[in-house]
Amino acid sequence: MTVTTTETMLTTDAGAPKRLSSSKRLMKSRYPLWFLLPGGLLMIVVFVVPTLSSFYFSLTRWTLFEADFIGLDNFVTFFRDPQLLGSFRNTFVYAIITSVGKVVTGLALAVLLTGPILGRGYLRAVMFFPVLVSAVGIGITFKVLLNPIDGLVNTTLGFFGLPGPGWLTDPSLALISVALVDVWKGVGVSTLIFMAGLVAIPRDYYEAARIDGASSWRLFRSITLPLVRPAMTTVVLLNVIAGLRSFELIWTMTGGGPGFTSDVLGSVIYKQYAAGFYGLSTAGNVVLFLVVALITVPMQIRFRRREVQQ
Known part of the structure; x- marks a missing residue:
């Protein structure tokens, strides 16, 4: 019984570090991503959203209060003007x-x-x-x-x-x-x-x-x-x-x-x-x-x- 108990403890003790190391590796792989989150959000707000908005508003005739979708007319005018x-x-x-x-x-x-x-x-x-x-x-x-x-x-x-x-x-x-x-x-x-x-x-x-x-x-x-x-x-x-x-x-x-x-x-x-x-x-x-x-x-x-x- 003593031998069996000792073997079980060894098995348990040997297996625990493996599970801990696996979870630690998972945390280690995700941990740096949290530092990228603020910069990523700032990039989305300052660059991605205005860029996508510009692509949309280039297809419209817009003012501060309304925007009418006109398709590619602005680009046609742009390339036709000498x-x-x-x-x-x-x-x-x-x-x-x-x-x-x-x-x-x-x-x-x-x-x-x-x-x-x-x-x-x-x-x-x-x-x-x-x-x-x-x-x-x-x-x-x-x-x-x-x-x-x-x-x-x-x-x-x-x-x-x-x-x-x-x-x-x-x-x-x-x-x-x-x-x-x-x-x-x-x-x-x-x-x-x-x-x-x-x-x-x-x-x-x-x-x-x-x-x-x-x-x-x-x-x-x-x-x-x-x-x-x-x-x-x-x-x-x-x-x-x-x-x-x-x-x-x-x-x-x-x-x-x-x-x-x-x-x-x-x-x-x-x-x-x-x-x-x-x-x-x-x-x-x-x-x-x-x-x-x-x-x-x-x-x-x-x-x-x-x-x-x-």
Whole structure:
């Protein structure tokens, strides 16, 4: 009897820990989910619900008090209006100019500011300062500086005997001028991200390559560019999204003019909303959302695949 009782106790004692460990594993697997709940609810309230509501209201003619369902009429109007189609083209041009400018300039500045140069800390602070200033403030400042009559830029050019163009009044220059100001303002973020990627590259790689007689260009092409690719992915995606969603600088500096030559999707959406065409402006927001998603999501997938393959 004693042996049987002891065996039973051993069996019971041996089985209990297994049941406890199973329940503990279940609790452990569910426990972190409770921490995701507040963030998930906030995401639903702040992002999912407004997004789905926008898709619905883009199919209506709505005011603050009523909404009449009209189907795809807003989208048909949007794509039939030459002004809206022109803003669609300008949005891509603006995004390309600003993205390329910020990526190339940011990488060049990052290489310079991570090297052994005099006053490196001061130059880093100066480079990042425009990012801290609001886009509206930058836009007002450069609107004054680029004034074709008495702006500082044209006045300086005239002092040297050079003709000053209408930076913001010439239809062929207005969009490009705003894009260059955008590059100047936002290049600090790109430079900072590139600097973080460059600092993470082990110095041993450069020292070994220099021993083998590699030139500076060879070091940059064979070591810096491949190893800074994760930072490059982040910079490209952020700048493409920012370029497609541009509004503040353009509206502050040109208001979409002269005429409609510098209008982008953001400024057209604002104009339609200010004129009381709420359904049409909501349809424009949906188009902008889909354009950003259709461009950036495949880009991100492709970039990630290339990083994994390497």
